[in-house]
Amino acid sequence: MSELDSVEELYQQVILDHNRTPRNFRKLEDADRSAEGHNPLCGDHLWVFVRMEGNRIGDITFYGAGCAISKASASMMTEAVKGKSRQEAEELFERFRRLVMGGDGGSLGKLAAFSGVSEFPVRVKCATLAWHTLRSALEGKEETVSTE
């Protein structure tokens, strides 16, 4: 793989698109869970808001600022987990993490666009920040998640 390719592999069109126009990018007024995530290394800082419907994620939004990878990841995560149960979301996170660490994540749909992250080990934290924050929101933890 040429180096140009690895950069293009990282910044795939779908990622750039979600960075430019993030989906579900707002505070959720009727959220019943939320959590704050912070990546001190590059200053990524975001909040994830969740409204549960029974055991399922009824609605999910995020808000904050960060690099393209963290923002696109958060945006695509909100789309991927809406309607999923807590266990399903957890399982998806596990597979997503395997993918960005260079392993096999199985079929991940659109999230497969993040496979290029594995070539950039320092960016793994950017890609997983939103997921860590979601997990913390689902667990109902109070403290800020930090990727350090």
Next chain:
Amino acid sequence: MRSAGDLIGISTRKRAEHGFDVERIRRDFPILHQSVFGKPLVYLDNAATTHKPRIVIETVSRFYERDNSNIHRGLHQLSERSTKAYEGARVKVQKFINAAEPREIIFVRGTTEAINLVARTYGRKQVDAGDEVLITEMEHHSNIVPWQMLCEEKNAILRVGPINDRGELLLEEFEKLMGPRTKLVAVVHLSNALGTINPVRRIVEMAHSRGIPVLIDGAQAVAHLTVDVRALGCDFYAFSGHKIYGPTGIGVLYGKAELLEEMPPYQGGGDMISSVTFEKTIYNKLPHKFEAGTPNIADAIGLGAAIGYLTGVGLDAVSAYESELLAHATETIGAIEGIRLIGTARKKASVLSFLIDGIHPHDIGTILDKEGIAIRAGHHCTQPLMKRFGVPATARATVSFYNTREEIDALAAGIRKVKKVFA
């Protein structure tokens, strides 16, 4: 052996402008000659740490090969040689910053430890409840946190001098913050995030006219500007070896002898005592009072070699050449559409902090890295400063005298590439 200055054959500013032989300089730095991701390395992260000329690397390894021994305690030949080399390095530092005496030079691990030393000794003794320590908005965390810790312990107050949008200290405001309760002023000489050169001499005059001592964080300044602590009149001056072409793990605290004499020791242990009984310990004299335990002998000697190298090239020539590079960078990169420069002080050196519209600095750093270009992306350990500018981070290129115009052009091309990826 001829000095680096002889080899390069430059000494005056004028000749530097027209004939600084950067290729010859580059030959002295082995690390520069490598490829990263198939591209020639372009190292523009010199504010984080600088590379080492061969003479420094060889001096350190020669010390371990021939002279290695503990100092100030052995009677044998190797110990004598080690002691002489270590104390010789102290004299080199003394002359380099024009301190009055070698005993005013304390070897520490780096700028951070130097500032902590002053906070924990001078600060703890002099600062009481309700007293104030005055810093600026552009300080590195290492010139903020030690004072915060001190103020918390003593119920004292940390005051912060504001800056303008160019990143210049507002001197009149700063002076107004110097009051009867101000026990110390601590300012950065050259800002690592903005490149601003602070008018430290004026600041010292202002503070001294009110009887307030001044500490200067010289971590960035010493590699780029001629520093004369007696001309500045400052009471303390701190810097790190690794940012001035020397080894990591060694740094310097300069303090005026009369202040150092009155300060309690920093750490207790061997070397810092002249006699110990279980009832009472008599502290050693300066500088040993502040150098408890076996110091970083080899790297202190390596720092001496780095200073020798830098003064051989000549700081005037270095400053002149680096100013040209920075002007070229400011011009070419500042002209790229969508670029915003952070830190546009009228007096600045080495640092080009920038943002690209709509692109996070971390993404800039990643793409440039794949082009072989090393810059820093982040808050640069100056989070309050980033907040002042309303940004989470910046991308920062910092130049050294071993960088070339072509490397600046490579950075500009890299930035265009970043913009293309995000177009």
